[in-house]
Amino acid sequence: xxxxxxxxxxxxxxxxxxxxxxxxxxxxxxxxxxxxxxxxxxxxxxxxxxxxxxxxxxxxxxxxxxxxxxxxxxxxxxxxxxxxxxxxxxxxxxxxxxxxxxxxxxx
Amino acid sequence: xxxxxxxxxxxxxxxxxxxxxxxxxxxxxxxxxxxxxxxxxxxxxxxxxxxxxxxxxxxxxxxxxxxxxxxxxxxxxxxxxxxxxxxxxxxxxxxxxxxxxxxxxxxxxxxxxxxxxxxxxxxxxxxxxxxxxxxxxxxxxxxxxxxxxxxxxxxxxxxxxxxxxxxxxxxxxxxxxxxxxxxxxxxxxxxxxxxxxxxxxxxxxxxxxxxxxxxxxxxxxxxxxxxxxxxxxxxxxxxxxxx
Numbered sequence: 396x397x398x399x400x401x402x403x404x405x406x407x408x409x410x411x412x413x414x415x416x417x418x419x420x421x422x423x424x425x426x427x428x429x430x431x432x433x434x435x436x437x438x439x440x441x442x443x444x445x446x447x448x449x450x451x452x453x454x455x456x457x458x459x460x461x462x463x464x465x466x467x468x469x470x471x472x473x474x475x476x477x478x479x480x481x482x483x484x485x486x487x488x489x490x491x492x493x494x495x496x497x498x499x500x501x502x
Numbered sequence: 503x504x505x506x507x508x509x510x511x512x513x514x515x516x517x518x519x520x521x522x523x524x525x526x527x528x529x530x531x532x533x534x535x536x537x538x539x540x541x542x543x544x545x546x547x548x549x550x551x552x553x554x555x556x557x558x559x560x561x562x563x564x565x566x567x568x569x570x571x572x573x574x575x576x577x578x579x580x581x582x583x584x585x586x587x588x589x590x591x592x593x594x595x596x597x598x599x600x601x602x603x604x605x606x607x608x609x610x611x612x613x614x615x616x617x618x619x620x621x622x623x624x625x626x627x628x629x630x631x632x633x634x635x636x637x638x639x640x641x642x643x644x645x646x647x648x649x650x651x652x653x654x655x656x657x658x659x660x661x662x663x664x665x666x667x668x669x670x671x672x673x674x675x676x677x678x679x680x681x682x683x684x685x686x687x688x689x690x691x692x693x694x695x696x697x698x699x700x701x702x703x704x705x706x707x708x709x710x711x712x713x714x715x716x717x718x719x720x721x722x723x724x725x726x727x728x729x730x731x732x733x734x735x736x737x738x739x740x741x742x743x744x745x
Contacts, residue, residue, distance in 0.1 A: 408579070420580055425551035428558050430579070431572030438575065441566060473544065476554055489560050497556035502548065 408434055408444065426472035433479045442482065450478035587618045588651030588702060589723035591628075593716045596707045605704065606630055613651060623650035623700065629693060630704045631730075636684050638676065638730030639693045639701040640668045646695040648702045652725055659729070668692055680731040703727065705734040 421427045436442040454474040462468065483489045545553070561567040591613055595602035605612040609628035613619050626648050629637040641647065642665050647655040658664050658679075667675040672690045676682040684690055693701035705727040711719060726732035 421576075423547070423551065425554035427576045428572060429554040431576040432554075432558050432561055432567050434575045434579070435567040435571045436561070439566070473550060476550055476557075479557065480553065483557065483561075488564070488566070489557070493560060494553070494556055497560055498549070498552045501555040501559065502552045 408437070421472070422470075423472075426475075429472055429476045429479060433475070433482075442486070447478065447482060450482050451475055454478040454481075586651070586653050586725055587613075587616075588648070588725070588728045589720040591616060591618065591651060592704060592723045592728065593720035595704055596711075596719055597716055602630075602704070609702070618650055620650045623648050625699050626651070627693075627699055627701050628704050629691070629701055631706045631733075633688070633706070635689050635691060636730065637691050637693060637701075637703045638668065638672060639695055639703060640665050641695040642666075642669060643694075643696065646697050646700055648695075648700040651702060652728055656725070656729075669694070676731060680726070682732060703730040708734050 421430070433442070433447055437444045437447060451474060454477045455471075458469065458474055480494065484491050484494070558567070558569070558572065562569065591605065594616065595605050601612060601615070604615070605628050609626040610619065610624060612628075613623065613626065629639075631637055640659070645655055645660040647659065649655075664675070664679075667679075669692055672692050673684055676684060676690075695701050705723065707719070708722060711722070714722075722734055724732055724734065727734045
């Protein structure tokens with residue numbers, strides 16, 4: 396069964412996303428951008444998906460350990476952004492100083 | 503419902519005790535993972551937005567991603583509707599009158615012709631929207647839903663308000679909650695699914711779609727239009743849908 400959309404989505408990616416099947420995925424524009432930027436890197440083969448995935452998973456686990464009983468305040472894309480930052484820094488794509496400085500400019 | 507708790511937490515009761523402090527330095531306490539960037543998290547929403555913008559602009563500057571590429575990715579995932587095979591069935595019914603007849607007679611058998619079927623779809627009934635009749639489905643008892651054609655049910659489908667109000671005052675619910683105004687001269691029929699029979703809607707084919715292929719037609723069919731809380735919009739409503 397070919398997908399209905401012309402542009403295929405990566406099912407591995409779709410499977411880690413919250414609220415699939417028609418629910419709005421994103422609550423804010425920055426969530427869209429953080430998601431899109433990471434997936435472009437994956438699609439261009441610059442970052443292995445598994446590297447992104449395990450970091451997102453680890454970021455979520457960390458949050459869960461620190462917030463037992465407060466699950467309602469969980470934000471998937473906050474964890475996603477944290478994982479993406481760490482990934483870019485670890486891989487030497489951007490430096491932490493560079494990122495902090497740019498974020499200060501974009502506030 | 504039982505509170506969810508990561509399996510590892512059991513052997514580390516101190517994670518719970520130190521919760522108040524943990525909010526300031528989530529990552530720092532986490533051992534065995536190269537994650538701890540945590541001195542900065544959690545962050546206020548505005549700061550998260552600034553950091554996301556910073557990442558995008560740095561990646562663009564380095565020639566790794568462009569805004570267009572990001573837009574395309576976002577668009578694909580936002581419109582990913584999972585296993586929504588119903589759109590394919592609807593498109594076939596729009597172009598093939600004989601198939602449409604079979605679909606309305608026995609939806610389960612007609613779907614099986616296209617290789618669509620399985621759990622939770624053993625007894626499906628497809629009801630047709632016409633200029634005179636608008637159909638909408640719900641499950642007043644729980645959340646019975648035709649999975650093989652529509653995938654996972656949306657969250658609101660299970661909400662008590664939706665289930666109750668749709669039966670009490672369908673026109674008001676469709677108007678207030680879904681922005682769908684049904685003209686007074688159109689009859690609204692509400693179908694209550696159960697574990698035995700699952701209903702779904704064959705929406706009306708939009709005007710000016712004669713030139714579209716079956717595949718392009720399928721792209722116009724939304725999940726919500728097959729539940730009956732939306733109507734199928736024309737080709738111009740979708741980016742890239744008309745050419």
